[in-house]
Amino acid sequence: MKSSRAALAAALGLGTALSLTAVPASAAPAQADRLLASIAAYSGSAADQANTRAFFEAVMESALSKQRATGAQAVTVVYDASRAPSFATEISRSAQIWNSSVSNVRLVSGSNADFRYYEGNDSRGSYASTDGRGNGYIFLDYRQNQVYNSTRVTSHETGHVLGLRDNYSGPCSELMSGGGPGPSCTNAYPNAAERSRVNQIWSYGLSAFQKESAAKAR
Numbered sequence: 001m002k003s004s005r006a007a008l009a010a011a012l013g014l015g016t017a018l019s020l021t022a023v024p025a026s027a028a029p030a031q032a033d034r035l036l037a038s039i040a041a042y043s044g045s046a047a048d049q050a051n052t053r054a055f056f057e058a059v060m061e062s063a064l065s066k067q068r069a070t071g072a073q074a075v076t077v078v079y080d081a082s083r084a085p086s087f088a089t090e091i092s093r094s095a096q097i098w099n100s101s102v103s104n105v106r107l108v109s110g111s112n113a114d115f116r117y118y119e120g121n122d123s124r125g126s127y128a129s130t131d132g133r134g135n136g137y138i139f140l141d142y143r144q145n146q147v148y149n150s151t152r153v154t155s156h157e158t159g160h161v162l163g164l165r166d167n168y169s170g171p172c173s174e175l176m177s178g179g180g181p182g183p184s185c186t187n188a189y190p191n192a193a194e195r196s197r198v199n200q201i202w203s204y205g206l207s208a209f210q211k212e213s214a215a216k217a218r
Contacts, residue, residue, distance in 0.1 A: 055115075055130040056163045060202075062114040063105075075105045075202055077161065080113035087140050087154060091117055094155040097188055098162065101195045104202040105162060115161055126153050128160035136161070148179055149186040156188075163201040164194060 063077045070076075081091040095107040115136040125144040130136040138157045145153055156178050160166075170177030172185035175194055190198070 051130060052128055052160045052165065055128050055136040056161060058130050058136050059114045059161050060163070066112075066114075074103060077105060077107050077115070078110045078113045079107060079161075080111070080116040081109060082116075084117035084119040084140055086119050086142075087117065087145070087150065090140075090145075090150045090154040093151050094158045094188070097151075097155050098158060098190070098198075101190050102162070102198045102202075104199045107158070126157055128157050147183050149183075149188065151188040152186055154188075155190075159190065159194070159198075162198045164190075164197060 059077060060075075063075050066078075067075050079091070079095070081088060084091060092109070095109070098105075098107055115138065117138045117140060119140045119142065121143060122139060122141050124141075126139060126141045128136070128138050138154075138161070140150075140154060140157070152175070156175055159176055164176050166178055167174060167176050168178055168180035170180060172181040172187050173191050175187065175190045177185075
């Protein structure tokens with residue numbers, strides 16, 4: 001999961017002209033090579049934990065800042081899926097999965113987003129990234145999503161937004177094992193340990209934010 005402003009700019013330039021269709025049998029060797037590269041990326045060869053962590057921290061800071069005005073027990077993380085129209089169903093399903101799995105953070109679609117989804121082609125496959133200045137996004141790669149279960153890919157990448165790290169050596173029942181178990185794995189749900197971890201992360205984050213706010217108010 002590499003951080004790259006150039007990759008984001010390229011994604012924006014792709015627009016919606018491409019669709020989520022199978023790669024034709026007559027695809028050029030270069031296309032086949034890119035497909036294999038995207039598969040490898042989802043299997044962990046392009047993982048960048050420091051960048052993933054920075055993305056999560058940026059999203060949490062943004063969401064917690066908005067939470068101050070509401071006083072809600074659960075933190076709401078707002079996402080914008082308008083730049084990934086081919087994956088509208090998968091993104092919506094991913095949000096439903098996470099919202100039914102954890103209680104301390106909720107994903108909703110809306111304006112003034114904390115992060116965005118983009119779509120296109122990238123040799124690294126799908127990834128979560130940040131530009132290092134508080135702006136984060138999830139990139140969903142067409143070819144990778146033709147090989148792996150698309151809802152699992154989307155739910156996995158969204159897991160990074162919520163603070164989870166990759167563990168490609170894990171079983172299919174572990175969402176953050178990503179492409180490790182192979183394309184036959186279609187599980188898009190976090191397991192009990194992952195659900196507990198997300199709840200702990202966001203409970204701690206909310207508590208720390210409230211303490212910091214109280215201290216500033218004195």
